[in-house]
Amino acid sequence: MSSHSARISSTLKGAYEDVLRRNPGEHEFHQSVDEVLGSLGPVVERHPHYVDERVIERLCEPERQIIFRVPWTDDSGKVQINRGFRVEYSSALGPYKGGLRFHPSVLLGTVKFLGFEQIFKNALTGLPIGGGKGGSDFDPKGRSDAEVMRFCQSFMTELYRHLGEYTDVPAGDIGVGGREIGYLFGQYKRITNRYEAGVLTGKGLTWGGSQARTEATGYGTVYFANEMAKHVDRSLDGQRVVVSGSGNVAIYAIEKASEMGGTVVACSDSSGYVVDEAGIDVQLLRDIKEVRRGRIIEYAEARAGNVSFVERGSVWDVPCDVAMPCATQNELDEAAATTLIRNGVQIVAEGANMPSTQGAVRAFQQAGVLFGPGKAANAGGVATSSLEMQQNASRDSWSFERTDERLGEIMRNIHESVVTTAEDYDRPGDYVFGANAAGFTRVADAMLAMGVI
Ligand code: GLU
Numbered sequence: 001m002s003s004h005s006a007r008i009s010s011t012l013k014g015a016y017e018d019v020l021r022r023n024p025g026e027h028e029f030h031q032s033v034d035e036v037l038g039s040l041g042p043v044v045e046r047h048p049h050y051v052d053e054r055v056i057e058r059l060c061e062p063e064r065q066i067i068f069r070v071p072w073t074d075d076s077g078k079v080q081i082n083r084g085f086r087v088e089y090s091s092a093l094g095p096y097k098g099g100l101r102f103h104p105s106v107l108l109g110t111v112k113f114l115g116f117e118q119i120f121k122n123a124l125t126g127l128p129i130g131g132g133k134g135g136s137d138f139d140p141k142g143r144s145d146a147e148v149m150r151f152c153q154s155f156m157t158e159l160y161r162h163l164g165e166y167t168d169v170p171a172g173d174i175g176v177g178g179r180e181i182g183y184l185f186g187q188y189k190r191i192t193n194r195y196e197a198g199v200l201t202g203k204g205l206t207w208g209g210s211q212a213r214t215e216a217t218g219y220g221t222v223y224f225a226n227e228m229a230k231h232v233d234r235s236l237d238g239q240r241v242v243v244s245g246s247g248n249v250a251i252y253a254i255e256k257a258s259e260m261g262g263t264v265v266a267c268s269d270s271s272g273y274v275v276d277e278a279g280i281d282v283q284l285l286r287d288i289k290e291v292r293r294g295r296i297i298e299y300a301e302a303r304a305g306n307v308s309f310v311e312r313g314s315v316w317d318v319p320c321d322v323a324m325p326c327a328t329q330n331e332l333d334e335a336a337a338t339t340l341i342r343n344g345v346q347i348v349a350e351g352a353n354m355p356s357t358q359g360a361v362r363a364f365q366q367a368g369v370l371f372g373p374g375k376a377a378n379a380g381g382v383a384t385s386s387l388e389m390q391q392n393a394s395r396d397s398w399s400f401e402r403t404d405e406r407l408g409e410i411m412r413n414i415h416e417s418v419v420t421t422a423e424d425y426d427r428p429g430d431y432v433f434g435a436n437a438a439g440f441t442r443v444a445d446a447m448l449a450m451g452v453i
Helices: 012-020 027-046 055-060 106-126 145-162 180-193 213-231 247-257 282-291 299-302 334-342 358-366 380-393 400-424 429-451
Strands: 064-073 079-090 096-102 131-137 168-170 239-245 263-269 272-275 309-311 320-326 348-349 369-372
Touching: 012 027, 012 055, 012 263, 012 309, 027 055, 027 106, 027 429, 055 247, 055 429, 064 106, 064 145, 079 096, 079 145, 079 168, 079 429, 096 106, 096 380, 106 131, 106 400, 106 429, 131 145, 131 168, 145 180, 145 369, 168 380, 180 263, 213 247, 213 320, 213 348, 213 369, 213 400, 239 247, 247 263, 247 282, 247 320, 282 299, 299 380, 334 358, 358 369, 369 429, 380 400, 400 429
Parallel strands: 096 131, 096 168, 239 263, 239 320, 320 348, 348 369
Antiparallel strands: 064 079, 079 131, 263 272, 272 309
């Protein structure tokens, strides 16, 4: 790991070196800070007071970091111990907002990288939400519903004291879907004796959830990709699309991309990928992944003969016009980017958080591929969470059409603000710069207005 990125301007190098020194070993966190600070040189040059007021150093330090023990008993009666996290990163624009990730790979540094990304993503939505993230190294895979429930109850028994609709509002992320949010909300309600619907988002439709929240991250990523295409007089219609992953984000990205005339020919999970030249059958995929919680090979088996399953291999070997990484961080490296470029990829829109390594991003940009970073392209999920909070606060429930319409409008606005910010700084077409500069400026101005807190 190099001591600092070559792209970070000399004014910001000290801030970045402090982050490295004070957060040793947290490579994903370093990467996410590097990526943002690498864009901010021209911004602080134009607004030197951000440097004078040490806004960047302040932003790199989370407002609060909570780490706790989560003890629970498995079905065999054995005591299990996991670690719980909530990093309340920035409340400049609203209550801390961001998901919970349950995955064995989760460390404090993982949560910090996700929380840091979330600040700027949430700012880009233009909605009143701050940034935070949480989770645990608990692995829900292979656990019974009763085990997941006991884990969630123990997790919430500690976390509840830090939450509130005006304080901190978690939601789902990898490993946390409707089932987990249900158990978490139930325990919060029981402990507090309050039906405080706005304390969690991603709730079920009959108990305070919002229409279109389940679909929102995937749909939003496709709406964003569509705006990128329109911006260069193209469209998704007739395009060959590859989506990585097969979880919540991937499923609804596949559904919307197909609806818009694209053919999604491949998707994946951690065991390998499938290629279906006729276009992925999203109902079948959903049944295997969401209902049966099975492996992707079952998709190939069910489509007997017409679909190939490639064990372990990289889904990015499959040629496409549009690539949507919707699995996890650093899943698309420079070698994969080079293959995609050689195979003629035109647009990359990130449905996951930081799925492309910095080498991959550089390769796409140098090759003239339109690259939409996750903090802009996948903001539809958290934006719709904010719409869920809005419905909860007004004790209302909107139709699917109204919510989806609002989501589309928010994604168009994000695209517009990213593109105009990039143009304003003479970096036309640089979505990474536009997203970082636009998101940062909103948070920084709010922080300055509120003084040193
Ligand atoms: N985990 C999602 C994200 O990365 C959603 C967060 C939320 O809805 O609060 O943005």
